[in-house]
Amino acid sequence: MAAPSSDSEPAPGPTPQEPSGHLGRIPGHALWSGALWSGHSAELAKVAAIDLALFAGHLLLYPTGILPERVPTPPRAPADDTLGTRRATDPPDQGRAHPPVLLLHGFVDNRSAFTLLRRSLLRHGWTRVQALNYSPLTGDIRTAAAMLGPHIERVCAESGHARVDIVGHSLGGLVARYHVQCLGGDARVRTVVTLGTPHSGTRAVPALAPHPLARQMRPGSPVLEELAAPAPGCRTRFAAFWSDLDEFMIPTGSARLEHPDLSVANIRVRGIGHLALPVHGSVAAEVRRALSGAGPLPDAIDAA
Template sequence: MKVTGAVLPFLPFCQRLLPSRLAGLSLALLKATALEIAILAGHLLLYPSGITQERRTPAPALPTDGAAQLPTEAKPPVVLLHGFIDNRSVFVLLRRSLAQHGRQQIESLNYSPLTCDIRTAAELFSRHIEEVCERTGAPQVDVVGHSLGGLIARYYVQRLGGDTRVRTLVTLGTPHSGTRVVPLANAHPIVRQMRPGSPVLEELTRPAPGCRTHFVSFWSDLDHVMVPVEAACIDHPDLTAENVRVTGIGHLALPVHPAVANGIRQVLDTARPGEPSAGRAGGLTVA
């Protein structure tokens, strides 16, 4: 799957100044940076709309007219979990894409921007998942977590028994092995927990035999928040996991880009407990 953007008007000029390989990298970085800035501007406009928790709606009622229904496989609810200093508004486009392709139960959870501990956030997330399952009658859910949200969801699955509730966990730009970006940000305790070798990340390297959740990590080669970029990959011998490389976009674009949304839909529509998803075939390329 490949998506190409419009050619920049100064492409020929840049190609004359730089060697072709370096020019290609520089132009890709330039386009990714421009896209990140545009997404950030749009997200700042939407941010106020996502500050409050969304209204919970009951599960769709079953038909009562007695008409025969063709057997269909119910899709689990999808729970979306945002990243650091963010809120549910980051998922506006992804949510619309999922809804347009048959997901009737989609919910976003806001956690406090004052959250200082991944373990505490994971415990609160556990209660939310139980409430979703009770309200919808679904035994399991699928989860999509962006950045820190993916790490909170992974801790819940691995360390708090969440693998009984989470069928598939999709992470977008999540620092699974820790990121070294912006050392000065260490003043915030939750940032320290996202550093390589932190006690929280060390817990996630411990054995997790029999974990039933299927993990899929989308990571980008131009993710400026992941240092190194491979930090967003999952590498654990006990987990059923795959890493999908995304090229040409940055950290903020991961929950927004239509090609990534298409990849997420493929993963959620094909993943089964204990089975690899179709996302492994061919991967995902966004240029």
């Protein structure tokens, strides 16, 4: 999660693959000015108030997420190197348990951002859900993505599952995507769900922000160029949730994932902002659907 700021560079106009949205047509320098509020004051005031309340609540939870999470190891499931298919010798109820889920937070955040989503998954049948922290000293998405590999291997070995699923909020989605696309992570990652992730870059992040991670989230950064490169044969499926009122995405459609080589479902979330995506009940329900593979995902959901 990156802090919003003024930006004199205008946002690009909509393209056939980039939904404009009412925020997508507004220059970055106007986002936090009166020019924005003139046409959508009621919607944006509501979203801003909710996000501010969520931010205040999250500040209280933040200290609880500083230390790494201790996850008890559930009973080991039978290993299956066929990546998701049942073996002929398995009893009928084996092989149906959900794969482990790893949760990756956003910029300058920690695992406490997923308190509610983690609880939702555990209540609905997931037995191993772990929210990870990556160090705020990490200055490169590539480094954070490389650190995922050994952890995923350890989770697979302990759980007996051949693959895992990942849910990433904001920057966490780019970390997961880089691991899958550029580091061979698609061999172990079955599904990646992203929540408000700047897949094509966001202009809400200042071009000269001091933190290198912030610069990597700008449109046209070398990391985003790597992610836009061909990824033939990628075995991971993606679900990208994007909000039409996400104040950290300029334009709002930048949180959609458009790539010809990837299997992607883009889900528009109406009526909430960036910080509400990992805590809203309607979003959590569709995240569970995306992870379980229980039918097609909707093109849009109303979370207002």
